[in-house]
Amino acid sequence: MEQYIIKGGKALQGEVTIGGAKNAALGIICAAIMTDEPVVIGNLPDIGDIHVLLQAIEEIGAKVERIDEHTVRVNGKSIDSDIGIDYDFIRKIRASYYLLGALLGKYKKAQVALPGGCNIGSRPIDQHIKGLEALGAVVKIEHGMIKAKADKLQGNHIYLDCASVGATINIMLAACLSEGVTIIENSAKEPHVVDVANFLNSMGANIKGTGTDVIRIKGVEKLNGSEYTIIPDQIEAGTFMFAAAATKGDVLIKNVIPKHLEAITAKLIEIGTHVEEYDDAIRVSATGILGHTHVKTLPYPGFPTDMQPQISAVLVTSEGTSIVTETLFENRLRYVDELSRMGANIKVEGNTAVIVGVKNLTGAIVSAPDLRAGAALVIAGLAATGFTLVEQVEYIERGYENFERKMQGLGAIMAKLDAEDEKAIQKFKLKVS
Ligand SMILES: CC(=O)N[C@H]1[C@@H](OP(=O)(O)OP(=O)(O)OC[C@H]2O[C@@H](n3ccc(=O)[nH]c3=O)[C@H](O)[C@@H]2O)O[C@H](CO)[C@@H](O)[C@@H]1O
Numbered sequence: 001m002e003q004y005i006i007k008g009g010k011a012l013q014g015e016v017t018i019g020g021a022k023n024a025a026l027g028i029i030c031a032a033i034m035t036d037e038p039v040v041i042g043n044l045p046d047i048g049d050i051h052v053l054l055q056a057i058e059e060i061g062a063k064v065e066r067i068d069e070h071t072v073r074v075n076g077k078s079i080d081s082d083i084g085i086d087y088d089f090i091r092k093i094r095a096s097y098y099l100l101g102a103l104l105g106k107y108k109k110a111q112v113a114l115p116g117g118c119n120i121g122s123r124p125i126d127q128h129i130k131g132l133e134a135l136g137a138v139v140k141i142e143h144g145m146i147k148a149k150a151d152k153l154q155g156n157h158i159y160l161d162c163a164s165v166g167a168t169i170n171i172m173l174a175a176c177l178s179e180g181v182t183i184i185e186n187s188a189k190e191p192h193v194v195d196v197a198n199f200l201n202s203m204g205a206n207i208k209g210t211g212t213d214v215i216r217i218k219g220v221e222k223l224n225g226s227e228y229t230i231i232p233d234q235i236e237a238g239t240f241m242f243a244a245a246a247t248k249g250d251v252l253i254k255n256v257i258p259k260h261l262e263a264i265t266a267k268l269i270e271i272g273t274h275v276e277e278y279d280d281a282i283r284v285s286a287t288g289i290l291g292h293t294h295v296k297t298l299p300y301p302g303f304p305t306d307m308q309p310q311i312s313a314v315l316v317t318s319e320g321t322s323i324v325t326e327t328l329f330e331n332r333l334r335y336v337d338e339l340s341r342m343g344a345n346i347k348v349e350g351n352t353a354v355i356v357g358v359k360n361l362t363g364a365i366v367s368a369p370d371l372r373a374g375a376a377l378v379i380a381g382l383a384a385t386g387f388t389l390v391e392q393v394e395y396i397e398r399g400y401e402n403f404e405r406k407m408q409g410l411g412a413i414m415a416k417l418d419a420e421d422e423k424a425i426q427k428f429k430l431k432v433s
């Protein structure tokens with residue numbers, strides 16, 4: 001098992017380049033197998049979730065060719081849609097549910113294990129199923145597998161009970177190759193929903209209205225090959241913005257879309273951080289003690305739930321009392337006990353964390369309970385005095401490419417080491433002491 005070892009207390013300085021968006025990439029890979037023609041996907045992040053999903057599509061017969069570290073060519077021509085995608089394969093990821101919409105759209109049948117992913121709450125998929133059924137599919141759950149089939153798919157009017165990212169993308173995938181028109185009301189507006197739709201349109205789909213809460217999809221007979229570049233990752237960018245603020249650093253975050261970061265930027269400015277926006281970069285710098293704020297997670301353009309743990313890692317050393325409310329996933333405050341080990345003063349009441357800022361954190365052994373909570377612990381470790389060990393880095397690597405190397409590039413004293421390798425850990429400590 002690997003762990004991050006961090007010697008904190010050093011302001012991050014310099015430039016970092018953000019990779020492609022995980023949550024767009026996952027939808028786009030599934031969309032890519034909906035044509036029999038080759039598709040080239042660029043700016044693909046080299047992260048755990050993508051490795052798992054690419055393996056899963058290869059398992060059912062798709063051809064995946066790596067062109068370079070961040071570009072693949074996918075060909076879905078030789079897929080065998082009778083092969084089910086087992087839980088063992090995709091237990092680590094959430095977005096395998098997109099294979100359901102993609103395969104159902106293309107072959108009118110699909111068998112995919114119920115998704116795994118981070119344990120951040122109960123994560124039902126009733127809205128996905130409701131949408132696919134509205135298009136004419138018969139959907140059954142048997143032995144942990146979701147099985148969907150249809151003689152034909154027919155467009156329909158679908159109202160989502162909640163603006164679910166996953167349900168919106170899944171329905172959009174199946175609806176592209178349905179007959180007639182599908183309207184999704186109360187659809188999710190996240191940038192990755194828009195990116196998946198833009199990609200599908202580049203393959204010949206007819207999707208309008210993404211980025212608003214009504215999406216209109218006119219079914220087409222078939223999709224064709226395409227070459228596409230994924231948008232930058234809003235959450236990776238936000239994580240580096242908060243790391244810069246927490247360490248009182250000065251970081252230029254390159255390859256971002258500042259518009260996607262507005263909720264994050266607004267909170268940083270509110271607590272006294274300096275933020276400068278450029279066309280495709282953002283600079284974050286902070287000095288002295290930052291102020292407190294109240295944060296409530298909401299669907300886009302609200303404050304993203306995927307940034308909630310990371311802002312708490314900044315607020316624990318800000319002056320005054322901050323209130324962080326998580327409205328989407330009930331288990332997303334599990335990092336609080338870990339931050340408390342580092343000296344943070346946080347109390348959880350229901351879905352709210354009450355944070356009373358302390359002067360500084362002190363390094364400790366902590367364990368990442370999930371992907372973004374893990375990133376938050378790294379931020380806390382970078383800001384703390386002394387050494388922090390962050391265990392369970394495999395969660396963090398689901399969504400961050402070369403996290404320790406990007407942090408090192410900003411001057412962080414951080415390494416990824418084998419937890420069993422006491423010698424290497426001692427050597428690192430000696431070297432940086
Ligand atoms: C792979 C991916 O893109 N993951 C993202 C996606 O997850 P995911 O697609 O799972 O999240 P959703 O947007 O679907 O969930 C939003 C809310 O709707 C509820 N819900 C959702 C579906 C459903 O059928 N029934 C239902 O009740 C959920 O419990 C949650 O409270 O969006 C989340 C919210 O921005 C992010 O945290 C995840 O990083």
Ligand SMILES: C=C(OP(=O)(O)O)C(=O)O
Pocket residue numbers: 022093094095116117118120306371372399
């Ligand atoms: C919760 C997340 O991912 P997933 O939905 O893939 O588990 C995330 O990216 O923060």
